[in-house]
Amino acid sequence: MKMTNHWLLPEGVDEILPPQAMLLEQISRKLIDLFSSWGYEFVIPPMIEYLESLLTATGEDLDLQTYKITDQLSGRLMGIRADITPQVARIDAHLLKRNAPTRLCYLGSVLHCRSDSFGNSRSPLQLGAELFGHAGVSSDVEIVKLMLATLRSIEINNICMDVGHIGIFRSLISKSKLNAEQELEVFEILKRKAKDELKIFYKELKVNDDSSKAMLDLIDLHGDPSVLDDALCTFKKFFPDVKKYLDEVKTLTDSISDKSDLSINIDLSELRGYNYHTGMIYTAFVPDEGKGVAFGGRYDDIGSAFGRARPATGFSTDVKQLLDLQNIKENRSDKIFAPINNDSALIKKIQELREQGKIVIQELEGQKHTAIEMNCNQSLVFEDNDWVLKDNKK
Numbered sequence: 587m588k589m590t591n592h593w594l595l596p597e598g599v600d601e602i603l604p605p606q607a608m609l610l611e612q613i614s615r616k617l618i619d620l621f622s623s624w625g626y627e628f629v630i631p632p633m634i635e636y637l638e639s640l641l642t643a644t645g646e647d648l649d650l651q652t653y654k655i656t657d658q659l660s661g662r663l664m665g666i667r668a669d670i671t672p673q674v675a676r677i678d679a680h681l682l683k684r685n686a687p688t689r690l691c692y693l694g695s696v697l698h699c700r701s702d703s704f705g706n707s708r709s710p711l712q713l714g715a716e717l718f719g720h721a722g723v724s725s726d727v728e729i730v731k732l733m734l735a736t737l738r739s740i741e742i743n744n745i746c747m748d749v750g751h752i753g754i755f756r757s758l759i760s761k762s763k764l765n766a767e768q769e770l771e772v773f774e775i776l777k778r779k780a781k782d783e784l785k786i787f788y789k790e791l792k793v794n795d796d797s798s799k800a801m802l803d804l805i806d807l808h809g810d811p812s813v814l815d816d817a818l819c820t821f822k823k824f825f826p827d828v829k830k831y832l833d834e835v836k837t838l839t840d841s842i843s844d845k846s847d848l849s850i851n852i853d854l855s856e857l858r859g860y861n862y863h864t865g866m867i868y869t870a871f872v873p874d875e876g877k878g879v880a881f882g883g884r885y886d887d888i889g890s891a892f893g894r895a896r897p898a899t900g901f902s903t904d905v906k907q908l909l910d911l912q913n914i915k916e917n918r919s920d921k922i923f924a925p926i927n928n929d930s931a932l933i934k935k936i937q938e939l940r941e942q943g944k945i946v947i948q949e950l951e952g953q954k955h956t957a958i959e960m961n962c963n964q965s966l967v968f969e970d971n972d973w974v975l976k977d978n979k980k
């Protein structure tokens with residue numbers, strides 16, 4: 587009979603043990619406090635919702651990542667959230683109903699049906715900030731600056747920021763004479779940045795118009811911010827409306843270009859979250875990490891699905907991933923060992939120390955393990971009619 591290890595976790599589902607679990611908690615507190623100092627109010631959406639609410643206006647990608655279950659009370663399909671951002675958009679549009687710009691932040695576990703090609707955790711701890719009710723580029727600037735402040739606050743430096751704009755592709759493809767199926771094929775090829783494949787595609791369709799030429803040029807428009815000047819020269823004659831999108835990207839990159847530890851990469855053919863995002867998109871990378879560490883962008887259309895369209899932009903990150911990348915100097919708290927004793931003075935001393943935030947571990951009856959074995963670097967000892975702290979000698 588085959589034995590089963592009942593304690594094994596599903597692939598891609600992880601847990602965090604001491605002392606890393608406490609460090610993750612401290613990082614989470616630090617970042618929520620950071621968001622609060624910028625005016626972002628904390629919300630706690632539910633882990634599970636009815637499916638039609640959870641997936642409203644989110645696109646197929648999120649649908650594929652969402653676990654579905656049947657509600658035993660109503661018989662309706664429910665989903666375990668794979669992304670908190672749509673939930674926060676629902677809160678802004680349907681519950682808060684404010685007219686002024688609204689800043690919200692959140693922290694919570696999400697669950698994914700599958701890992702991506704990098705083998706990510708299927709149970710990230712998602713942290714994010716969303717800004718609703720402002721359509722201008724200054725709200726994108728604020729979100730990107732907050733994203734950078736988030737990483738720097740836990741000593742993650744040498745950041746590379748990738749910036750793109752979904753509006754550029756939308757503008758170019760809208761001028762084409764392709765049908766919906768052909769437009770989707772262009773989209774898929776562009777995501778792969780397969781220029782030769784795109785040339786063959788257009789050749790087979792016998793298409794050689796301004797839109798097709800622009801799409802081929804778009805693949806090559808990536809690099810430092812000087813690429814924006816090249817893009818303007820490329821598109822200004824036949825696609826003048828693209829200029830406003832390029833101006834938005836320039837405003838954003840100019841606002842963060844003074845940071846010495848930051849490099850900026852423009853990628854105008856980046857289409858991450860195309861079915862979800864509507865404007866600028868941005869991703870933060872760090873050295874030796876093959877995937878992004880924070881993702882953001884504008885998604886103005888999502889609120890309309892909840893009966894109230896509001897401009898929106900925001901970013902999110904996985905705190906578990908940040909835990910592996912942070913460079914905070916470990917602050918090991920003293921652990922104090924207290925003997926088992928009913929002396930009222932000892933009981934009072936233990937209480938005082940704990941109220942001061944000290945960690946006091948009291949000996950249990952019959953315990954044979956020493957203070958050092960309990961990882962305590964100090965002990966309470968009775969000396970000169972008083973309970974005093976003494977360093978433990980290994």
